[in-house]
Every structure is written in C-alpha cells, then in structure tokens.
Amino acid sequence: MNTPVHDFLTDYSNKNMIRCHMPGGKGMNSPFDITEIDGADSLYEADGIIRKSENNTAALFGAGATLFSCGGSTLAIQGMLGTLKQISEKNTIIAGRYSHKSLLTACILLGFNIKWAYPEEYLSTVISPEEIERLIDSDTAAVFISSVDYYGGEVDITAISAVCHRHGIKLLVDNAHGAYKVFTKNHPIILGADMTADSAHKTLPCLTGGAYLHLRDAALYPTAKNVMGMFGSSSPSYLILDSLDLCNSFIAGNKEDSLRTIKEINALKKSLESIGYTLKKSDDMRITVDAEAYGYSGYDLAQLLREKGTECEMSDEKYVVMLFSVSQKAEDFEQLYTIMKNLPRKGFSESEIHTVLKPECIISPREAYFSPKETIKTENAAGRICGGIHCPCPPCVPLVMPGERIDGECVKELIRYGVSFIEVCADR
Template sequence: MPGGKGIEYPLDITEINGADVLYESCGIIRESECNTAGLFGAAETCYSCGGATLSIQAMLAAAVSLTGKKKIAAGRYSHKSLINSAVLLGLNVKWIYPDTFLGADIKPEDVERAIDGDTAAVFVNSVDYLGGQSDIAAISEVCKKHGVLLLADNAHGAYKVFTGDHPLSLGADMTADSAHKTLPAITGTAYLHLADSAYLSAAKSAMSLFGSSSPSYLMLDSLDLCAKYIAEERESALHTTERVRELKAELISAGVPLYPSDDMRITVDAAAMGYTGEQIGQLIRGKGAECEMCGNRYAVLLFSVVQPEKDFAVLSEMLRSIPRTEPVEIREIPVIRPEAAMTAREAYFSAKKTVSVKEAVGMICAGINSPCPPCVPIVYPGEVIPAEAAEAMLYYGVGKIECCSL
C-alpha cells in the first residue's frame, strides 16, 4: 500500500488483490474502460494516468508494432510528445505542412502525397490551441485508400463525445483524448481510444512500456466518475457548447474580433483590438479569470462542459468592456521548413552543447525546446536551424537551444 495508508485519500491504493492491474486489466478497471469505450463509440478504451502524452506515445508504439514499419506522416505542428516518441522509438517522420504557422489544419491531398509504402500511420492534431481543426473524415478516406492507420491527437477535443464529431466517429483508428482539459476529470487523466479490438494487445503493451508501474487510483476513480457524467449529463454538456456558440455570436455582434475556433473555446484576436494577447490576458486576469494561452496576437479562453452558467455573462462583460484602440501590427511568422541532416534519435543522443539561439543558425538541433503553451517545437532534433526558425524562437521567448557539438 502507499505510504499514506489512505488516511488523507482513502482511494489512494495500489494494484492490490481485487483492485485490478491497469496495463493488464481484467477486473474493475477493465469494466470501467469498457463502459467508457461504449460511451465514446470505441471498440476499446485504455485509461491513462500520464495524460494524453502517454496515450500519444502508446498509439505510436502500437502502430509500429502492428505494422512493422517506422515511418509516420504527421502534421508539422504537433505536440512535442510526437517528437519525444520519434526519439524513443526511432521513428522516421515525414512532415505535412499546413498553410499557417502553428496551425493543425492539414489538407487531405497533402496527406496523400506524404504516404508511401513504408508509412505505418498518419498522425494529425485536431483541435489545436487556437481551435483550428483538420478534416478528419476526408483524411480518413485517404488513409483507408492506402491501408495506413490514422492516429488523432484529440487532447483538446474529448468533449466531442457529446457533439457527434469525435475523430473516432469520423474514421480515426486511434485517438488520444485528454479527459482533464474539457471534461470533469482531474489533471493528468486521459484516454487512448481504439476503433478495433485487434489493436488492444499492442496498445496495452505500449502503455506499459511508457507508463508508470504505479498508476494513481485517484486518477482512475476520476475517469470512472467522468464516465458517469458522460452517460448522464449529455444535455447539460450540449447546453454548454451551445452557450459558447451564443457567446461568440454576441461578442462578434459587439465588435469583439474572434478567430474561428471549435465549440469549446473563444480565441480573441487581440491585435485587431489594439493589444497583444499577453495584454488581453493581463486585463482578464485583473478581473478574476485566466486565459488558457496568451500569445503575441491571440488570447485563448478554454471552456469545460461543467462551466458555471454565470461565467458566460461575466466573460461577455469583460471582453465587451475592453476599450478598443488602433490595431497593433503583429509580425506574422511564416511556415518554416527546416532541412533534416539526421534522424531525431541520432541527433538527440549525440554529443551536444547549449548555445544561444542566435549562434545556433546553421547548426543541427539536438534538443526539444517548445514554447508552452502550445508546446509545439519550432525546430526538431536532427534539423539544420535556419535563420527564420531562430527568429521565430526568439519571438516566442526561446533564448537557448541544444545543438549537436560535432
């Protein structure tokens, strides 16, 4: 038993008799996972106590195991857990570029061009931090045509279990969903959803490979309670998404400029109001709220399916009361396409040194340095750092980076 002996947290137990074993679940955990799978329309669901990061690592490892291939075609601006996995698993990543810097919206035709006979899977990020989304259904058709798996980082879209457009229902083979971002579950809880039971053995093995051997039963209990919420509170959750859409319409009518986003966030175009995203964040913080992300141009407000009704009126008043000034000129970062000199694994495990970003131009990146949020690296291990990437890193506050020293 844990050292706390359940005094403060009675459910803080370990994998004792009768409590099941997370990565070989066949008892109460298995029953709860099956209940959740049914709610999401999955063939199988694996619980994660290591966030969507663990789910992403596991589905990539499972894809390698199931196909015997190590090439992944992936949206360029994916969460750093993808490149972490590439380093650990020795993956070869073929990048698919969107039209905008840090965007997740990749085109099906670009996906098709990235696939070849060595491709194990396509990896897409949808929803991204600003609320952008890829056309999962169309990308799924491309993947099925070529017989490759479609893996979706749905960390910000678990609420789509209510709205009918969850990546699983659109054709994804595996999805990594963060429960704690938009559902009523504690921090670090997540799911790995599988469209086919044939993937379960590989997925569970991969979860065990990357996950802790001491999973938190407090987190597992939270996931079980979240399943109860999903089963019983569909109308309440849908009401919340409707209220977010109504608030967007109200703000637009009042002249508040918004960036198009999904049904669980409002992305304010601060520059069009005469501010930076950080300044809007400070104004909102001063009124008792906190943004999910504040950048140079945008301020992102993320909702939950259990958002109190009073918050909508408060937020509306907050944003409508901010004085407008002349729009701020924000330098747009272009889509950057660095050239790879070696694999991510080779670079990461090479002899390395830390240098200033200004000195790093022309050197080979050997570390994973990503502004968080959105936790998306600008340049990846193994890539030669171009001047525009260095400028972008400085723009986002990254001053130093690890590079190959040889």
C-alpha cells in the same frame, strides 16, 4: 452508468482496514489513494473493475476498445505509436508540423522518422487530404494529425481517414483537446480514425492526467496495454482512475447539460463579435480572440483579463485562447461577457505571429537527440543542427526539430518564441 472503480474505492475506504500496503499516505491524502490491492485490478493487466470501466467508456465513445491513461494524452500518444510499431514494419510517420512535442518524443523513443505536413499558418494542424495523399509513400506507417489544434482549428477527419484507408495506412488522431466530442457526434473515432488520444482532463470533469486511448480495432487492446505499461508508471494513480470512472457516469447523465454549455459558448462568441471583437474560427470548446484587432497584443489582453479575474489557457503576440469545459458554469459566460464588454477598444494593429519555418532535415530526430550535444546561445546557432526539444508550454510545439539545420530565420523566430539557449549537435 455503473462506476465499478468508484464503488470499489468507496467500499474499501468504508471498511477502515489497516493499510499494510502502498502508498505511504495510508489514506491521509485521500482515502481513495490506494494501489493494486486485492480486487482493485491493475491498469496494465486490466481484467476486473478497471477493464469494466474502460468498456463503459468505449461504449460511450463508440470505440472498439478504450484504455485508460493516468499519464495524460502524452502516454496515450506513446501507446498509439508503440502499438503501431508492433503491427507495422514501416518506419515513417506523416505528421502535422505543429504537433505537440509528445509526438516527437514518442518517435525519438521508438525510432520512427517523421515526414512533416505543413499547414498554411503557424500552429494550425489543418492539412488537406490532398496534401496527405501526396506525402504517402511506401515507407509510411501511419498519418498522425492533431484535431482540435491550439487555436481551435479542426481537420477533416472523414476525408483524411478515407485517404489513409485507401492506402492501407492507419490514421492516428491527437484528440487531446477534443474529448468533449463524445457529446457532439463528431469524435474522430466515429469519423474514421483508427486510434485517438483524448485528454479527458482538458474538456471533461476529470483530474489532470486522466486520458483515453481509443482503438477502432478492439483486437489491438492487449498490444496497446503492453506498450502503455512500458512507458507508464507501475503505480498509476487510483484518484485519476476514479475520476475517469466517474467521468463515464457524467457523460451518460449530462448530455443535455453539456450540449447546453456548448450552445452557451457559441452564443458568447456571437455576443463578443457583436460588441466588436474579432474571433478566430474555432471549435465548440474555445474562444480564440484576435487581440490585435482589438488594439492589444495577446499577452496584454490576457494580462488585463487576469487583472479582472479571468485566467486564460494561452496567449501570444496576436491571440488569446480561452478554453472551456462541459462542466463550465453558466455564470462564467455572463461574467466574461461583462468583463470583455467593459474593456476599452484600442486602435487596430496587425502583425504576424510566426512564419511557418521549413528547416532542412539533416539527420533523424532520434540520431540528433541521442548524439553528443552542446548548449549555446540561440543567437549563435545559425548553421548548427538542432539537438534538443525547445518550446514554451503551452503550446508545447517545437519550431525547429532535432536533426534540422537552424538558419537565420529560425534563429529570429526561436528568440521571439522565448528560446534564448539551444542544444545543438556537438560534432556537426
């Protein structure tokens, strides 16, 4: 697989030019840290080396077209929704309740209303095709589904895309956690999604910030480029672009190794279960340990693992989430097994993490977010309308959305979530 961006950067840095152009580091931070100089192409008007590299990515993933993002899946999600805004006159997005906050912020900025699809469990994004079909109405512009979710839950994309397409509606998939599926043949763009946002940086060897917007319909490429240019910096990082370019060559050359790594993750799951751990069902790239079933809170188990030299992706009252990558070293799995084998099991205790809250929506997220607000103690917020976006990261998922009325149960859950102060609409 050719690497046009990397080759250009290598060439340019070998020439030792006097750098009378941005950025100010003049190659000191990295010789590849450049800007849109002659020949370097330009991310939002890509027709040279960046476009060639994007085409390589599209071919590897089976997409109609791919756009690079140096602003993570956050920018790719803005790109998906902004593109939709240009091609649909409808105003409502059906979205899984536990979507990442970037869905909410994009809808606030673009003026979309959101109709929430509720899963059975906190943080799950697994919604049935029947439920999606029940929610679709004449104002539905698209369905937005996250798959994989933070615990590793996966959605039936094939079935949901069939529902969407039967109703003439686009399916947008937040695949931030699933870029590695380029190897496993179940990438949502193959299964029927119309657009997907993939954080290359989460599960592929790519610098933080590197992500893809994949399009089924290549004709939408110019529209999506314009939209991403509206939200993204006009100085995207060439270090990230280089890393996205090199990722193509990794994908093309490391299929067997990557599939072996995935096998090793699944083997570790089995080994951990055989020594008494209970695991939540999860996708191929993570292990979600039910810490409580082993006698710990998720926080305590994560702390113990930290003390033994392992930092995990996320922990909460009940679970510890370990996220791997196709470039994970084999010895990591062996060491992890040894560490976890030697952790003493304690008594079983079970508690609920968070109940699935369904607060009443009073005004749109946009209206609430841009209305006059005040910040109050969460304990005093019952009866008020939420005006801000409050959530710990990870998982970066708000429990109560702007525009929704906060009730007593919301207050309890928000405080457990670590939200002690909250913005509410001042005039309501």
